[in-house]
Structures are given as structure tokens and as C-alpha cells.
Amino acid sequence: MERLKRFYPRNGRVILHVDMNSFYASVEIAHNPSLKGLPLAIAGQPEERKGIIVTCSYEARAFGIKTTMPVWQAKRLCPHLVILPPDFNKYRQASAYMFQLLREYTPLVEPVSIDEGYMDITESYSLGKPIDIARKIQDRLLQELKLPSSIGIAPNKFLAKMASNMQKPLGLTVLRKREVPSVLWPKPVIEMHGIGRKTADKLALMGISTIGDLAAIDNYSIRQQLGIRGVRLKEYANGEDRRKVDPKAAEExxxxxxxxxxxxxxxxxxxxxxxxxxxxxxxxxxxxxxxxxxxxxxxxxxxxxxxxxxxxxxxxxxxxxxxxxxxxxxxxxxxxxxxxxxxxxxxxxxxxxxxxxxxxxxxxxxxxxxxxxxxxxxxxxxxxxxxxxxxxxxxxxxxxxxxxxxxxxxxxxxx
The missing domain is CATH 3.30.1490.100 (DNA polymerase, Y-family, little finger domain)
Structure with a gap:
């Protein structure tokens, strides 16, 4: 056990971000394996032209189909697209099984949505190296629940979230703080977690186009434009995030x-x-x-x-x-x-x-x-x-x- 502990930081944390891949579509495929490999979309009111795509499989994304796209447009891009209405009871049940599995590795699990959550495995060193624990979790989700996932491993929540987005589907990515300048800073600021199109447009007015630009901006300027949230985003851009994994946060x-x-x-x-x-x-x-x-x-x-x-x-x-x-x-x-x-x-x-x-x-x-x-x-x-x-x-x-x-x-x- 002490031998494994040396793979964990003395003072820092080891955080996993588990993000299920195309969750709704994956749950449907798990229930009906004949859908595997087909371009599949989940849509509200799929029988009507005005229906909207909620999510879709990676096979459907290859045709250019995206979330919030109208059904008629998706069918034009992919005439043989399989469209199913959402079954939220089925998705909630799958989500419950997923988080139950995650809690077998640590009690410090914080769900942030139906299909993703953070885990603090700092004290789980008896179960193996961080990368081995993440791989076990990913394998079990796929084998036992038939659900693919991507997992980010990092010293804090922000970096873990960014890491899980780097390889999809079935990605397993380690992102260390010392790698932030080489890995994150060259990326467009719109690719940073927590920044949407409106915020990116505001940052563009300040000459900020990359995550590195945001990391280098002075606190006064970013606070003037985005308030205290801007300062927090700058900290994230520098790989700093002091938020703890809080199992009670979802209840709040x-x-x-x-x-x-x-x-x-x-x-x-x-x-x-x-x-x-x-x-x-x-x-x-x-x-x-x-x-x-x-x-x-x-x-x-x-x-x-x-x-x-x-x-x-x-x-x-x-x-x-x-x-x-x-x-x-x-x-x-x-x-x-x-x-x-x-x-x-x-x-x-x-x-x-x-x-x-x-x-x-x-x-x-x-x-x-x-x-x-x-x-x-x-x-x-x-x-x-x-x-x-x-x-x-x-x-x-x-x-x-x-x-x-x-x-x-x-x-x-x-x-």
C-alpha cells in the first residue's frame, strides 16, 4: 500500500472527471444492440419537421449532425438517420447505476449532470495507481453497463474537465499543471470549459483569442469586463482551481x-x-x-x-x-x-x-x-x-x- 502511495501527491489532490460519451444515444444502444454502428439521434418530437436533436451518436456526428439541429436538417444531411424520442426514465436509471459504480472507488463523488461527475481519489491509493483506477472504471462502465466514457485525470476539477474533453470517445487523458502552457494555452479560448460564445465575443474585444491570452491578462482589465467571474476564469486558464469535490453540492x-x-x-x-x-x-x-x-x-x-x-x-x-x-x-x-x-x-x-x-x-x-x-x-x-x-x-x-x-x-x- 505504501508502495502505491508514492504515485499520489503529498499535498495535492488527484481528481477524475468521468464524462459519458453520447449518453442518451449510448443508453439506447445498450438497450438495443442492433442500433450499434448506426447514425442515431435522440430528438424531441421526432415525427415532426420542427423537432430538435437533443444528442446523437458519433456515427451521426460524422455527417455533420449536431445538438439543437432541427430534424429536417439532420435528415437532409443523413437520410438514413435513425431518430428516437427521449426516454428520460431510462436515462435516469442508467445514471444511477453509473454513479453507484463510481462510489465503489471513493465516497467523494460529485455529480454535475446526469452523465458526468468528479471523483477525488487521493485517498484511494490502496486500489492502485490513478491511471489504473481510471482504466478500471472506464472498462467496468463499458463491460457492465455497455456505456462508453472519457476520463480526465488531473490535480484539480478544471484540468480534469479539460482533460476528459481531449479524447472522445473512450479517452483516458492525464493533464498536469506543468503541462498547461504547452497543452492548453495555444487552444482557442472558446474551447475552454466555462466559456461560451457570448463570453468569447467579449474576450475578443479585449484581444483575447487563446487560453494563453486569458492567462496573461491583468486582473483589473478582466474584472472590468467580466467581473469576479473573469478573475476566476483567468485562474482556470493558469491551471489553478481550488474547488473541492463536494458530494453534497448536487443536493444544493x-x-x-x-x-x-x-x-x-x-x-x-x-x-x-x-x-x-x-x-x-x-x-x-x-x-x-x-x-x-x-x-x-x-x-x-x-x-x-x-x-x-x-x-x-x-x-x-x-x-x-x-x-x-x-x-x-x-x-x-x-x-x-x-x-x-x-x-x-x-x-x-x-x-x-x-x-x-x-x-x-x-x-x-x-x-x-x-x-x-x-x-x-x-x-x-x-x-x-x-x-x-x-x-x-x-x-x-x-x-x-x-x-x-x-x-x-x-x-x-x-x-
Whole structure:
């Protein structure tokens, strides 16, 4: 055992990032081996032209098929493409088996989505060298679950994530901090984990086109452009990441919400809808700060006699926008409120997933609409960040006949 311990750092950590390859498609192939080797795509509403590709096999990717591509376009690129509707119960079950297997090697497993997670194997040296443990995990996932994976091995979470992306499918990559200048710095900044197209465009305005450019920028300049997040991204670009693998982190992300105790027992529907709008705005702001989306909205109503009810609405796709959250909460209120005085309202968004991992099944119309709203939402978010979340509120339509009476907006205490 002591002989194996010398392959582990004295003071540092050994982190694995396990990333399943084309997870949904791979699960379907595991259940139906006749699909192996075929160009396969998972799509919402596959029977309709407006359906959207959620994920696809590597055989399908060879034809240029990508996530969020409309079905009609994918079929044009590959007429013999096999398209299946998503079966989320099947995928959740496979995910549970996957993480159960990972926990056989260490209790320090942090799921970050249905198909990927971090492992801290620093204290698992009795099981073998880090590369041997990673290879055993990869082999067992393939043999026992019939699911391919790529695994990154590194001294921290960021480098492990970058390493797992370097070889797909079935990659096994070690990335040491001393290799960052030669391996990561020449890459385009858009290839860095945590940087999307919008952030890359902002960095381009600063003359930053590679990860090395980001690593060299001064803290003041990057903070001016991206805030504290920019400083964190610069640290990652230098191979620095102090985040621990936290098994409880996923539990913290299971829900995001806000509640408000009203200044008086409220019986006016219009006033309650205004409160819901505020709660939806604040919940959406928290989702965006955390970089997550949710697909279940729960409304909490506490009456003046302290009787409390919770009602839940399952959405067709993960969301982060206040309008979607408010619409669901509004429907719940109009359906379940009994008309008595309300003391407290709360909105909670559950079934949380990271934005990058959210499999949003949009038809073409809603996809185009979301794109159109993007600029407006960015403008509103910028104003709220500068002047406070309450500076802008969207209008609330009354279901009562006539124009609603003027009155003061409830302004309660956040709980």
C-alpha cells in the first residue's frame, strides 16, 4: 500500500472527471444492440419537421449532425438517420447505476449532470495507481453497463474537465499543471470549459483569442469586463482551481427558490400576481447566477391561519427565464388558491441541471423566439445587476374585468 502511495501527491489532490460519451444515444444502444454502428439521434418530437436533436451518436456526428439541429436538417444531411424520442426514465436509471459504480472507488463523488461527475481519489491509493483506477472504471462502465466514457485525470476539477474533453470517445487523458502552457494555452479560448460564445465575443474585444491570452491578462482589465467571474476564469486558464469535490453540492443544486411574507393578509388576485412576478424575477436571477435551469416549478401558499399548501407543475423543458417561471406559478395560483387571505407566497424551481448540460427540446418556433429574446434579456439582466433586481418588473395582466384599481405594490420581507 505504501508502495502505491508514492504515485499520489503529498499535498495535492488527484481528481477524475468521468464524462459519458453520447449518453442518451449510448443508453439506447445498450438497450438495443442492433442500433450499434448506426447514425442515431435522440430528438424531441421526432415525427415532426420542427423537432430538435437533443444528442446523437458519433456515427451521426460524422455527417455533420449536431445538438439543437432541427430534424429536417439532420435528415437532409443523413437520410438514413435513425431518430428516437427521449426516454428520460431510462436515462435516469442508467445514471444511477453509473454513479453507484463510481462510489465503489471513493465516497467523494460529485455529480454535475446526469452523465458526468468528479471523483477525488487521493485517498484511494490502496486500489492502485490513478491511471489504473481510471482504466478500471472506464472498462467496468463499458463491460457492465455497455456505456462508453472519457476520463480526465488531473490535480484539480478544471484540468480534469479539460482533460476528459481531449479524447472522445473512450479517452483516458492525464493533464498536469506543468503541462498547461504547452497543452492548453495555444487552444482557442472558446474551447475552454466555462466559456461560451457570448463570453468569447467579449474576450475578443479585449484581444483575447487563446487560453494563453486569458492567462496573461491583468486582473483589473478582466474584472472590468467580466467581473469576479473573469478573475476566476483567468485562474482556470493558469491551471489553478481550488474547488473541492463536494458530494453534497448536487443536493444544493436540486432547487432554487424565493419566498415572501406579505405585509398584510392579501385577498386581491392582482396583488398576488404582482408578488409572483417579483418572486419569479428573483428566482430567475438566482438560476442565472448559478448557471442552472430547472424543469419543475412549485408554488407555496400560506394562508392567514398558517395553513400551507404546495402545488407543483412539471414543465416540458428546463427553463431559467422569469416569464416561464411566472407563467407556471400563475397557473398554479389560479387553479389552487381558495380565495382566502394569503400570508406568504413562495416559488421553487426544482430538477436542476447545469445550463451547458440542459437538454432543451425546443421546436423551431420556440428556438427562434428564444434567440430573439436573448438581446433583450441581456439588457434587462445588465440593468438589474447595476441597479438591483427590483428595478424592472414585467407587466401583469389582470383576469378581472375592467382596469385594476391603483394600489401600492406589496413590499414584503424575503425569507
Amino acid at each position: 443544486f436540486k432547487s432554487v427558490g424565493q419566498s415572501m411574507t406579505l405585509p398584510k393578509d392579501e385577498t386581491k388576485q392582482q396583488e398576488l400576481l404582482k408578488v409572483l412576478q417579483q418572486l419569479a424575477d428573483r428566482t430567475a436571477a438566482r438560476l442565472k447566477r448559478k448557471g442552472v435551469l430547472g424543469s419543475t416549478v412549485t408554488l407555496t401558499i400560506r394562508y392567514k391561519d398558517w395553513h400551507t399548501i404546495t402545488r407543483t407543475k412539471r414543465l416540458t423543458k428546463p427553463v431559467e427565464q422569469a416569464a416561464h417561471i411566472w407563467a407556471a406559478a400563475k397557473a398554479l395560483l389560479l387553479t389552487h388558491w381558495n380565495g382566502n387571505g394569503v400570508r406568504l407566497l413562495g416559488i421553487t424551481v426544482q430538477d436542476i441541471v447545469e445550463r451547458e448540460q440542459a437538454d432543451i427540446q425546443l421546436d423551431l418556433f420556440s428556438y427562434e423566439e428564444e434567440a430573439k429574446k436573448g438581446a433583450l434579456n441581456e439588457l434587462i439582466d445588465g440593468i438589474r445587476q447595476k441597479h438591483g433586481e427590483d428595478i424592472i418588473h414585467k407587466g401583469v395582466h389582470s383576469h378581472q374585468k375592467g382596469r385594476p384599481k391603483k394600489g401600492k405594490r406589496p413590499d414584503g420581507q424575503l425569507e
